[in-house]
Amino acid sequence: MKKLFCLVLALSMCLSLVACGGGSSSGNGGGGAASSGAASSGAASSGGSSASTPSGSQGGSTSTPSGGSGDTIKIGVFEPLTGDSASGGNKEFLGMQYARSITPTVEVGGVTYNVELVTADNGSTTDKAPSAAADLVGKGVSLVLGSYGSGVSMAGGPIFNDAGLSAIGVSCTNPNVTAGNDYYYRICFLDDFQAHALANYVQGELGAKTAYCLGELGNEYDQGLIAFFTQYFEAAGGKVVSASFPTNNSDFTTYLNQAKSEGADVIFIPNSISYITQILTQADSLGIEIPFLGSDTADDNMVLSAVAGTNVKLYLTTFYEEGGDPDFDEGFKAFLNSDPTLMSSNGGNDIIAAVSAMGYDAYNVAIEAIKAAGSTDPAAIKAAIGGVSVDGVSGSISFEPVNGDAVRDFAFIKTADTAAGQWSLVGKTTVE
Amino acid sequence: MQYVISILLSGISLGGQLALIAIGYTMVYGILRLINFAHGDLFMASGLMMIYISTWAPLYLAIPLVLVLAVVLGFTIERAAYKPLRQAPRMSVMISAIGVSYLLQNTATYITGGQPMTYPSIPFLYDTVNVAGNNVKWAVLLTPVLVIVLVFALTQLINHTKIGMAMRAVAKDFETSQLMGIKINNVISMTFIIGSFLAAVGSVLYFTNYQTVVPTSGAMPGLKSFVAAVFGGIGSIPGAVIGAFLIGICESIVKGLPAAWGLSVFSDAVTFAILIIILVVKPTGLFGERATDKV
Numbered sequence: 001m002k003k004l005f006c007l008v009l010a011l012s013m014c015l016s017l018v019a020c021g022g023g024s025s026s027g028n029g030g031g032g033a034a035s036s037g038a039a040s041s042g043a044a045s046s047g048g049s050s051a052s053t054p055s056g057s058q059g060g061s062t063s064t065p066s067g068g069s070g071d072t073i074k075i076g077v078f079e080p081l082t083g084d085s086a087s088g089g090n091k092e093f094l095g096m097q098y099a100r101s102i103t104p105t106v107e108v109g110g111v112t113y114n115v116e117l118v119t120a121d122n123g124s125t126t127d128k129a130p131s132a133a134a135d136l137v138g139k140g141v142s143l144v145l146g147s148y149g150s151g152v153s154m155a156g157g158p159i160f161n162d163a164g165l166s167a168i169g170v171s172c173t174n175p176n177v178t179a180g181n182d183y184y185y186r187i188c189f190l191d192d193f194q195a196h197a198l199a200n201y202v203q204g205e206l207g208a209k210t211a212y213c214l215g216e217l218g219n220e221y222d223q224g225l226i227a228f229f230t231q232y233f234e235a236a237g238g239k240v241v242s243a244s245f246p247t248n249n250s251d252f253t254t255y256l257n258q259a260k261s262e263g264a265d266v267i268f269i270p271n272s273i274s275y276i277t278q279i280l281t282q283a284d285s286l287g288i289e290i291p292f293l294g295s296d297t298a299d300d301n302m303v304l305s306a307v308a309g310t311n312v313k314l315y316l317t318t319f320y321e322e323g324g325d326p327d328f329d330e331g332f333k334a335f336l337n338s339d340p341t342l343m344s345s346n347g348g349n350d351i352i353a354a355v356s357a358m359g360y361d362a363y364n365v366a367i368e369a370i371k372a373a374g375s376t377d378p379a380a381i382k383a384a385i386g387g388v389s390v391d392g393v394s395g396s397i398s399f400e401p402v403n404g405d406a407v408r409d410f411a412f413i414k415t416a417d418t419a420a421g422q423w424s425l426v427g428k429t430t431v432e
Numbered sequence: 433m434q435y436v437i438s439i440l441l442s443g444i445s446l447g448g449q450l451a452l453i454a455i456g457y458t459m460v461y462g463i464l465r466l467i468n469f470a471h472g473d474l475f476m477a478s479g480l481m482m483i484y485i486s487t488w489a490p491l492y493l494a495i496p497l498v499l500v501l502a503v504v505l506g507f508t509i510e511r512a513a514y515k516p517l518r519q520a521p522r523m524s525v526m527i528s529a530i531g532v533s534y535l536l537q538n539t540a541t542y543i544t545g546g547q548p549m550t551y552p553s554i555p556f557l558y559d560t561v562n563v564a565g566n567n568v569k570w571a572v573l574l575t576p577v578l579v580i581v582l583v584f585a586l587t588q589l590i591n592h593t594k595i596g597m598a599m600r601a602v603a604k605d606f607e608t609s610q611l612m613g614i615k616i617n618n619v620i621s622m623t624f625i626i627g628s629f630l631a632a633v634g635s636v637l638y639f640t641n642y643q644t645v646v647p648t649s650g651a652m653p654g655l656k657s658f659v660a661a662v663f664g665g666i667g668s669i670p671g672a673v674i675g676a677f678l679i680g681i682c683e684s685i686v687k688g689l690p691a692a693w694g695l696s697v698f699s700d701a702v703t704f705a706i707l708i709i710i711l712v713v714k715p716t717g718l719f720g721e722r723a724t725d726k727v
Contacts, residue, residue, distance in 0.1 A: 082546025084646070090547075123546070217697050244697045245687075248652045250642035251446055254687040255696070257438040257566070274548035278644045285560050287567040306550070 073106060073113040073376045075366055076120065076136035078146035078156055078167065083124025084272040087302050088148040088355055090345040092170050093119070095359025096145060097342070098335045103363070106370050113376065115367070122152040124272070129155035137163040142376045143369065143385075145362045148355060149272075150174030150191075150221040157181045166369075166382040170362040171296060171319065171355045174224045178403040185385055185404035187362055187397050188296070189411055191221075194317050195228030196431045197411045198293055201315070202266050203236050205426075206291060212264035213242040214255055214279070216271055225270040225295055245275075252279045256288050270295040277306040284310040291315060299414065299423070301351040308421035317411040320357035321425050325393040332356060351422070354394070354412075361392030438566040439688040440681065445568075445641060447680025448575030452634030453657035454664070454672035455586070456627030462603045462667035463623050465522060469529040470509055472654015473536035474628055478502040478635040479551060479645040480540055486552040495554075499632045506628025507621055515617065540647035548646045551639040558640055571640040576677075578637070582630065583673055590669075595622055603667070652700075656683075659707045665720020675718065679703055 077096060080089035096117060105112050118139050120132040129147070133156035136144055144160060144167040147153045153172035160167045161183045169177050169186030173194055178184045202208040211233050215222030223244075230240045241262045243255055256279070259267050267290050269279055276298050283292070284307070294303070294316035307314055322329055329352060336343050336350045343350065365388060370376065373384035389398035398407050413426040453475055460468045481501050485494045513532045517525045557571040590596035598619045601609040610616050638653065639645060657672075660679045664671025686699045710717060 082541055084548070086545060086547045090545075246697065246700045248648060249699075250644070250649070250652075251442060251684075251687075253442050254439060254684050257435055257442075258688055258696075261435040274644055274646060277548065277550070278642060281643050285558075285567060285569055287560070302548070302550075 071111060071113050072116050073108070073370065074116045074118045074139065074141040075363070076139070076141035076144035076146075076165075076167075077117050078120055078122060078129075078133060078136060078144050078153075080124035080147060080149055080152060081119065081121040084274045085124040085149045085152075085297075087273045087300055087347060088171070088297060088353070089121075089124070089146075091300070091347075091353040092146070092148045092355040092359040092362075094336070094342060094345055095332075095356035095361075096363045098332050098356070099360040099363035101335060102331070103367055106367050108370060108376060109374050122147055122149075122156060124149060124152065126151050126155040129153075130159055132156065133159035137165055141165070142378055143168065143366055143381050145359070145366060146170055147172060150177055150224070151219055153177045153184070154220060157184050160184065163378075164382065165378045166385050168362050168365055168369075168385075170358045172221075173296060174220055175403075175405075176220065176224070178405050182404075183382060185399055185406075187365060187392070187394075187406045188319055188358060189408040190405060191225045191295075192228050193408070193431060194295060194411060195225055196232045197317055197413070197429045198268070198295070198315075199229055199232035199236065199238075200431065201317075201413055201426075201429060202291075202293060203233065203238060206266060206315075208238065208265035210239045210241065210262065210264050211266050211268055211293075212259035212262055212290075213240060213268040214252075214259075214271070215242070215244050216275060217244040217246050219247075219272070221297075222270050226268065229268055229270075249275075250278060252282045253286055255279075256283050256286055259290060260288060264290055266291050266293055268293045270297065273297055273300050273302055276300075276303050280306050280310075280312050280314065284312050287311075289313070296354065299354045301347045301349060301353065304351065304416055304421065304423065305347075307416050307418050310418050312416070312418060314416040315426065316414055317429075318354040318414055319412070320352075320354040320394040321412045321414065322352045322423070323425075324357070328357065328360065328393040332360070357392075357394045361390065361394050361397060364392060365390050365397060434564055434566060435688070437564045438568075439684050441563065441566060441568050441572055442688075443681030443684030444677065445572035445575045445637075445680070446684060447677035448579045449634050449638040449641070450653060450657045450660050450680055451579050451673045451676035452582070452630045452637070453653060454660040454676045455583070455669055456631050457658050457661040458664070458666055458669060458672040459623050459627050461661070463599060463620060464514070464525075466514065466525050466529065467658065468627070469526070469654075470513075470532035470536060471627065471631060472650035472652075472657065473533045473540075474502060474506055474509070474650070475631045475635045475638075475653060476540060476645065476647065476650030477505060477536055478632040479639045479649060480544065480549065482636065482639070483549045483551055483645060491552065491554055494552075495636060498636070499629060502632035502635075503625050503628045506624045506631070510621060510624040515620075537647045537651075544647065546647060548644045551643040551645055553643075554636070554640050557637070569641060571637050575637050578633070579673060582633070583669060586626065586669060589626075595619065599623065656703055659703055662707060662717055663710050665717030668717070668719040671717055671719030679706065682706065 079093050080086055100115055105114055118141050120135045122129040122132040129152040148171050150172040153169055154177055161181050166183045171188050173188055173191045175190050178186055213226040215226045233240050269276055269292055291313035296318050298316040299318040333350045336346050368388045368390050369381050369385040372388055373380040386399050400407050410428050410430045413429050414423045415426050417424045456471045460466055478498055482498045485497055509532055513528045514525055517528055559570055560567045598614045602616055602619045660676035661672045664675030683699050686702045687696045689695045
């Protein structure tokens, strides 16, 4: 009897391990799938198929080719669907899913192809990103969209480059994503521009003299933005104090008190969403009244709900402001409200994140590139992509020829209206 | 001065939370000679349970329920993953503990989708109070007090009850105590129950302070508590508590050094450097002595 009990417990643990391996560690199917293979082959295969999307239902709604007739063209989605940046990655993916629901097919050489979005979860970490990228290459996608987060894009970039597969970065703003990588394009502005816009804004509008920058140790995105911000802020006569916290740090009170004792006029926090929410809630409990500056990552409704009802001041630069394209806003909200799983991926409400608009635009750029190429072949798409220009919801998009970066000359500056629990637009900024 | 006090307060609260986890490590080691790597993840799991339970239950129900469920989880882990390996080499049990740790982390990733979850704000604990010009949460001030009360209760339990006597006996000599008629399985289960209970209390205090729970939330506090337990001499409860406070304060001081020195990035490195130095200079830790009875 006791032996049986033990056996049942051990078996149930094994089985749950299989389920978890499939759900979490996509891409590197090795870990979970290999151990599950011994347990039962049936479970292993189900783990494998769900590996590309963590929540099964989400994958089902996107990757089902509609109808049996016609051919299928695969577009890879290289996004962090789990981990620190999961909130942003899922929202970006939602934009793509919405775009696909509007344009589900593409005409290539007289044949109508169904578009299938194939996801690979890069887990928000640079060690999982290369295997997720290789997973997409192996699945024979025609081009790739993503990723949210510059670090993972840089980690996956060489894989796409070697495979001759073009990738369109959606909201990865670090210059090194596209620099030196012929196959990486992007549709958003760069950190150089973003940091310049922020530095101008805080010095001009807020009259800040001293800035405290807090970045995650070893995160290219954080450190890159801080370097640019320091450059522009100091060039205009300001003083910058920088500190870095180790990954998985959860006590930010010391840093916040330090910022206070350094006499900072503004605290710059270009971090992942989970860190931003922690920093802001701890700042609230410490009663910090110094305004916070965020980058494009801070434009997320999880950040908004963290500061709702508090006295924290937050300003940020972003790609899109709700109300910029009423048709898109209306359609996207209806799309979110149609399905509770989509709603929960958006953080439980229908506030539109800028990255969703960017995801939508990226999908349309991809469709235009496929049309321009007149082929599903990655090489032909690569040849055509540089010449594509799209009038997207986040502004017109075209690529400059050197690095394949988008030609963007403006950013939105928003602030969190903590009393009403919503974003409010401060202005649209350009840098000369 | 205000800044110095704020650093000390951060350190003391961090130390207190680490102490509650470190006791679990040190007790299990004292009795089973096993480093229970899943302990940090149990701490994370109690945090997640609180988040899910508080969505449908009021907090005065949710907190006791989380404590009970954490104890049940700790008990189940021991029965399912460690008890069948009682006669196996110690290394096998340790590997099993690492497996349970990954199982808990991956289950959490599967349930939450890897998204950071926000811990509920517990009234009173979450309220702030002004200490020498610093706003701190009540949880911060209450942590060291609670740690001292719990440790006092625990020493009373170990020194003055029958089960405590059995624990000391098992810690001293596993096989002989078995021959003397002590039901070692009950004693070991009791150890896990106490350890899990303290980890759950620690999680309430910790996550009230730092409100985000991710599947890897338990990894770093777990590791640091382990360092604290080794620092204080693994197997010794007062040692673990003092070790945890020292590590918490040390870490806060390193983080709070002037930013211009650029040393704040080494806050974790300092914790582990302390571990290495302690192991080199005094391999048994501050209070660990080979001859004394563990626990």
